[in-house]
Amino acid sequence: MNTPIRRLSVFALFLLVVLMLNVTWIQGFQAEAIRNDPLNTRKFSERLSEARGPIQVAGENVAYSEDISEEGKPPKYQREYVGGGLYTPIVGSFRTYGASGIEYTENALLDGSDDRLAVRNFRDIITGREPEGAQVLLTLDPGVQKAGYEAFAALGGKNGAAVALDPDTGAVLGAVSYPSYDANEVVSITDTQAAVDNYTAMENDPRKPLLNRALNERYPPGSTFKVVTAAAAMEYLDATPESTQDAPDVLSLGNDLPNATPGGTCNGGQPDTLAHSIQISCNTSFANWAIEVGGQNLSEQASAFGFHPTVEDAEANPLNIPLSVTPSYAPPEEDRNILGRAGIGQSNVEATPLQMAMVAAGVANSGEVMRPYVVDSVRDSDLSVITQTSPETYSQAVSASTAEDLTEMMTLVTQQGGSGTNAAIPGVQVAGKTGTAETGPDSPTHNWFIGFAPANDPQIAVAVVVEFGGGSGNELAAPIARQMMEAVVQ
Numbered sequence: 001m002n003t004p005i006r007r008l009s010v011f012a013l014f015l016l017v018v019l020m021l022n023v024t025w026i027q028g029f030q031a032e033a034i035r036n037d038p039l040n041t042r043k044f045s046e047r048l049s050e051a052r053g054p055i056q057v058a059g060e061n062v063a064y065s066e067d068i069s070e071e072g073k074p075p076k077y078q079r080e081y082v083g084g085g086l087y088t089p090i091v092g093s094f095r096t097y098g099a100s101g102i103e104y105t106e107n108a109l110l111d112g113s114d115d116r117l118a119v120r121n122f123r124d125i126i127t128g129r130e131p132e133g134a135q136v137l138l139t140l141d142p143g144v145q146k147a148g149y150e151a152f153a154a155l156g157g158k159n160g161a162a163v164a165l166d167p168d169t170g171a172v173l174g175a176v177s178y179p180s181y182d183a184n185e186v187v188s189i190t191d192t193q194a195a196v197d198n199y200t201a202m203e204n205d206p207r208k209p210l211l212n213r214a215l216n217e218r219y220p221p222g223s224t225f226k227v228v229t230a231a232a233a234m235e236y237l238d239a240t241p242e243s244t245q246d247a248p249d250v251l252s253l254g255n256d257l258p259n260a261t262p263g264g265t266c267n268g269g270q271p272d273t274l275a276h277s278i279q280i281s282c283n284t285s286f287a288n289w290a291i292e293v294g295g296q297n298l299s300e301q302a303s304a305f306g307f308h309p310t311v312e313d314a315e316a317n318p319l320n321i322p323l324s325v326t327p328s329y330a331p332p333e334e335d336r337n338i339l340g341r342a343g344i345g346q347s348n349v350e351a352t353p354l355q356m357a358m359v360a361a362g363v364a365n366s367g368e369v370m371r372p373y374v375v376d377s378v379r380d381s382d383l384s385v386i387t388q389t390s391p392e393t394y395s396q397a398v399s400a401s402t403a404e405d406l407t408e409m410m411t412l413v414t415q416q417g418g419s420g421t422n423a424a425i426p427g428v429q430v431a432g433k434t435g436t437a438e439t440g441p442d443s444p445t446h447n448w449f450i451g452f453a454p455a456n457d458p459q460i461a462v463a464v465v466v467e468f469g470g471g472s473g474n475e476l477a478a479p480i481a482r483q484m485m486e487a488v489v490q
Contacts, residue, residue: 050065050077050111051065051067051075051077051132051133052064052065052077052079052094052110052111052112052133053109053110053111053112053132053133053134053135053136053381054135054136055091055102055106055110055135055136055138056135056136056137056138057087057138057140057142057145058140058141060082060142061082062081062082062083062087062091062138063079063080063081063082063087063091063094063102063103063183064079064080065077065078065079066078066079066080068189068190076189078187078188078189078190079093079094079183079187080184081182081183081184081187084180084182085149085179085180085181085182085209086145086146086149086180087140087145088101088180088182088183089101089175089176089177089180089212089213089214090102090138090140090172090175090212090374091103091138091183092104092183093183093186093187094107094110094187095186095187095195095199096189096192096195096196097196097199100210101212101323102136102138102322102323102374102375105320105322105323106322106375106378109133109134109136109378109386110133110134110136111133112132112133112134114134116386116387117134117380117386132381133381134378134379134380134381134386135379135380135381135383136375136378137375137376137377137378137379138374138375138376139166139171139172139173139373139374139375139376139389140172140173140174140175140374141164141173141174141487141488143487143488144164144173144174144460144484144487144488145173145174145175145176146487147483147484147486147487148162148164148174148176148464148480148483148484149176149180151479151480151483151484152178152466152480153178155466155476158178158466158467158468158469158476159178159179159207159208159213159466159467159468160178160213160464160465160466160467160469160477161175161176161177161178161212161213161214161217161353161464161465162174162175162176162214162462162463162464162465162480162481162484163175163176163214163353163354163356163357163462163463164357164460164461164462164484164485164488165357165358165360165361165370165372165460165461166361166370166459166460166461167360167361167362167364167365167370167452167458167459167460167461168365168370168391168458169370169391170361170369170370170371170372170373170392170394171372171373171374171376171391172321172372172373172374173488174462174484175214175354175374176214177212177213177214177215178213179207179209180209181202181209181210185198186198186199186202212323213353213465213467214352214353214354215321215323215325215326215352215354216324216325216326216352217326217352217353218326218328218329218350218351218352219350219351219352219353219437219446219448219465219467220345220346220347220349220350220351220437220438220439220446221345221349221350221351221355221356221435221448222344222345222346222436222437222438222445222446222448222473223281223283223286223344223345223419223433223434223435223436223437223448223473224345224356224359224433224434224435224448224449224450224463224473225302225330225342225343225344225345225349225351225435226277226278226281226286226343226344226345226433227278227359227360227363227406227410227433227450228298228301228302228305228307228330228359229286229289229290229293229301229343229344230274230286230289230406230409231301231305231363231397231398231402231406232289232290232293232297232300232301232302233274233289233292233293234274234398234402234405234406235301235398235399235402236293236294236297236301237292237293239274239289240274240405241273241274241275241405241408241409242273242275243273243274244271244272244273244274245271245272245274245277245285245286245288245289245292246271246284246288247259247266247267247269247270247271247272247277247282247284247285247288248269248284249264249265249266249269249284250284251284251287251288251340253287253336253337253340253341254337257283257287257340257341257344258283258284259282259283259284259285266280266282266283266284266285267282271285272285274289274409275408275409275412276412277289278409278410278412278413278433279409279412279413279417279418279419280417280418280419281413281419281433281434281435283344286343286344287340287341287343287344288340289343290339290340290342290343290344291336291339291340291343293343294334294339295332295333295334295335295339295342296332296334298330298332298339298342298343299330299331299332299333300332301397301398302330302349303330304369304395304396304397304398305358305359305362305369305395305397306319306328306355306359306369306394306395307328307329307330307349307351308327308328308329308330309329309330309331309332310329310331311327311329314327314329319371319372321354321372321373321375322373322374322375323374325352325354326352328350328351328352328355329348329349329350329351330342330348330349331348333347333348345435345437346437346438353463353464353465354372354463355463356448356450356463356465357372357450357461357462357463358372358394359397359450359463360431360433360450360451360452360461360463361452361458361461362395362397362398362403363398363403363406363407363410363452364403364407364431364452364458364461365403365458366400366403366404367396367397367398367399367400367402367403368393368395368396368397369393369394369395369396369397370391370392370393370394371391371392371393371394372394373389375387375389376388376389377389407431407455410431410432410433410455411429411430411431411432411455413431413432413433413434414430414431414432414451419472419473419474420432420433420434420449420451420473420474420478421474421478422474422475422478422479422482423449423451423474423478423481423482423485424482425453425482425485425486425489425490428453428454428485428489428490429453429454429455429456430451430452430453430454430455430482430485431451431452431453431455431458432449432450432451432452432478432481433449433450433451434448434449434472434473434474434477434478435447435448435449435450435473435477436448436471436472436473439468443468444468444469444470445468445469445470445471446465446466446467446468446469447464447465447466447469447470447471447472447473447475447476448463448464448465448466448473448477449462449463449464449473449474449477449478449480449481450462450463450464450481451481451485452485453485453488453489454489459488459489460485460488460489462481462484462485463481464477464478464480464481464484465477466480
């Protein structure tokens with residue numbers, strides 16, 4: 001063999017070896033990653049007409065597969081959803097071109113391909129029984145979810161979100177995102193083009209019905225963040241509810257910052273107690289508290305509740321419930337003007353509704369923040385338990401004594417003379433905090449309310465935000481929170 005032919009043969013052999021190594025790497029080591037890639041729609045389209053396990057809330061199916069095949073024909077399953085847009089932000093949808101929500105995160109269990117179902121699947125093959133997916137049981141309380149959803153619908157066109165947690169466990173009792181959409185409109189296997197067209201229209205809808213605002217939208221939390229600032233003052237400065245701070249009618253922070261009622265006064269321009277400043281939501285005193293606490297300490301206190309100081313920290317410590325949660329931020333800041341506004345939930349502070357529900361739940365649970373979760377358990381078709389979520393501590397955000405003082409101050413908010421009286425429930429003591437977050441010089445404010453009830457034995461903690469509602473958090477957000485809390489305590 002002459003030299004050119006030998007070189008060509010060696011080169012061809014080298015290419016063959018490289019090709020074999022590449023195929024081995026892809027099929028042997030990357031197969032699972034490729035299969036689970038969100039851009040790989042084949043895993044959805046191939047299983048679209050197969051039976052999937054149900055998703056349940058309080059023992060009732062909210063998503064299930066129905067055989068729509070003609071008599072004598074092989075089974076053909078259509079995914080069906082209950083409740084219109086009520087549960088869609090959490091349950092999601094299973095489509096020819098992808099999936100979202102629990103349908104996506106628990107896909108392998110729902111379609112029966114998870115390794116934990118291997119023994120059952122083998123048994124079904126031997127016995128000739130048609131395989132079934134597992135059942136996913138959610139933590140949602142239908143009364144809480146319905147109360148929040150219908151309250152938003154009654155606002156007549158306002159966007160927003162609400163989250164309710166069990167303070168003792170972290171279980172998500174409600175997660176409302178409004179507007180939502182009916183998943184049945186995007187999953188048809190008999191008219192796939194209509195399903196695609198409907199989904200495309202929703203993607204282009206300026207109100208963003210596909211966005212889960214409860215978990216994946218950040219807002220300036222406004223005065224609801226004053227609970228975090230008060231916690232920092234008590235933890236780092238040994239402040240008490242009776243400790244005072246300067247509360248001028250206007251505070252210069254680059255631009256003038258007015259107090260709780262522009263044109264009015266917090267305490268006649270005199271130093272105000274921490275408790276009274278919480279009750280009426282005084283801006284200037286809390287800006288001064290933040291400045292005295294310091295940017296690093298304020299950021300660390302926020303981080304204890306679940307905020308992140310940096311993008312790098314958020315990437316290193318993501319929160320999944322198991323749905324992915326957009327991180328909330330409260331970075332350290334030493335600039336006096338920025339720090340003062342951060343102390344009242346403006347400036348560089350951003351939070352999801354879930355994050356602010358975690359703040360309320362942490363105070364309610366003696367300072368202990370529980371890790372949120374929305375999947376209670378997963379059961380096989382014979383009802384045997386495959387997985388069961390156990391409550392887990394996320395952090396000890398504040399001491400029990402600080403949490404007790406915060407609770408007492410927050411109860412003043414919903415009582416006569418407080419800023420959140422529309423959250424009051426007759427016969428039940430409610431702890432809360434209103435928020436009115438500025439969004440720009442020519443834009444209406446976001447309305448917030450966070451709280452929990454009963455204050456002396458918390459069973460539910462909530463956070464509500466109404467986008468561009470104008471006015472105060474007491475006007476629009478507090479009534480929604482009240483209705484969600486009433487679904488549990490009454």
